[in-house]
Amino acid sequence: xxxGSCESRxxxxxxxxxxxxxxxxxxxxxxxxxxxxxxxxREDARRTVCASNLGQIGLALLMYADANGSFxxxxxxxxxxxxxxxxxxxxxxxxxxxxLYCPSADEMEEYAQSHAYGGPGGDSVIxxxxxxxxxxxxxxxxxxxxxxxxxxxxxTLSEYPHILCSTSPSARWLMSDWVRPDVPVFPHRQKGGxxxxxxxxxxxxxxxxxxxxxxxxxxxxx
Numbered sequence: 001x002x003x004g005s006c007e008s009r010x011x012x013x014x015x016x017x018x019x020x021x022x023x024x025x026x027x028x029x030x031x032x033x034x035x036x037x038x039x040x041x042r043e044d045a046r047r048t049v050c051a052s053n054l055g056q057i058g059l060a061l062l063m064y065a066d067a068n069g070s071f072x073x074x075x076x077x078x079x080x081x082x083x084x085x086x087x088x089x090x091x092x093x094x095x096x097x098x099x100l101y102c103p104s105a106d107e108m109e110e111y112a113q114s115h116a117y118g119g120p121g122g123d124s125v126i127x128x129x130x131x132x133x134x135x136x137x138x139x140x141x142x143x144x145x146x147x148x149x150x151x152x153x154x155x156t157l158s159e160y161p162h163i164l165c166s167t168s169p170s171a172r173w174l175m176s177d178w179v180r181p182d183v184p185v186f187p188h189r190q191k192g193g194x195x196x197x198x199x200x201x202x203x204x205x206x207x208x209x210x211x212x213x214x215x216x217x218x219x220x221x222x
Contacts, residue, residue: 050103059205061073061175071164072164072174073088075144077148086100102178108187109125109126111185140175142173142176146160166203174202174203197212
């Protein structure tokens with residue numbers, strides 16, 4: 001015969017405070033484990049889109065060179081504004097300016113604006129109507145007349161102007177993700193948020209990811 005004590009032991013479906021705290025701890029732990037993976041997956045996708053952008057720009061530059069005695073557009077230096085490059089390609093050879101902006105540019109904007117890294121800041125590298133109008137883009141372009149101290153190339157002063165054409169050595173850097181000296185995080189960051197690296201467009205139109213602090217930048221394929 002059952003007595004009334006059975007009622008007190010009947011399962012109510014509710015969690016005790018201890019059980020609830022355990023569940024919260026488990027969910028929090030799983031979140032902490034998964035967040036770096038999700039962040040890295042997102043950045044890997046952005047890096048792929050960025051490489052595609054540079055590939056499209058490379059094709060546009062090749063078409064420009066074919067029509068201009070093999071020479072690519074020539075900029076004053078590799079920093080913004082890049083009016084000769086943009087106006088030379090858009091819209092005749094490149095009908096979508098969106099590809100001139102890396103999908104990770106928003107994470108680089110802080111460093112572009114700051115005066116704390118490698119000289120004067122105040123740059124902008126994100127896709128906005130104002131930046132499109134004044135030809136401020138994300139990518140660095142290396143067919144230039146003079147050295148840019150904010151983005152020093154490992155070339156001697158006698159090697160300037162650094163003019164590139166479609167017959168230049170194929171391993172020369174033609175374009176890359178934006179970066180400045182001494183920034184703590186490069187574009188397309190890797191595990192842990194540090195390091196990362198740049199997508200690089202070479203003269204032969206190939207695109208390669210070059211890790212953070214790789215030697216011989218701008219002159220050799222890695």
